[in-house]
Amino acid sequence: MKVSEKIEILRKHKIFNTYEMLNKGELSLYYSNGGVCLSRSWQLSKKGYSFNNVPWYDYGCLSFNEIGKKRKEILVIALEYVKKNFGVTLVRGIYGGYISEEANQRIEKIIKESKDDKQEVKKP
16 A cells, blocks of 8 residues: 555544654654754654753754754664663654654554455445
């Protein structure tokens, strides 16, 4: 099944982005292109919570800034940080970014069940 087909299924379930896939307290890691005064970075967020001791301009997210390093290097550092400090392995999500294996399995289950329902309807 193509990614676009999977996304259409998720849209029918009112899931339009990574944040809507997560339950309260689940982690996600996404890339931010920065802005006028912000550097490009990987942002770690925890749905429903703000991290302590982070700058106000990061909106409660923990930033892994790209300054002086390549994007992939920072990604590895961020993923290792999550594994070490939270005991969670993040995997690539359907909308980009990274989510827990548990959240990814939940999404795949929704897609599979919707796909199965569709196949049953087509049967004579």
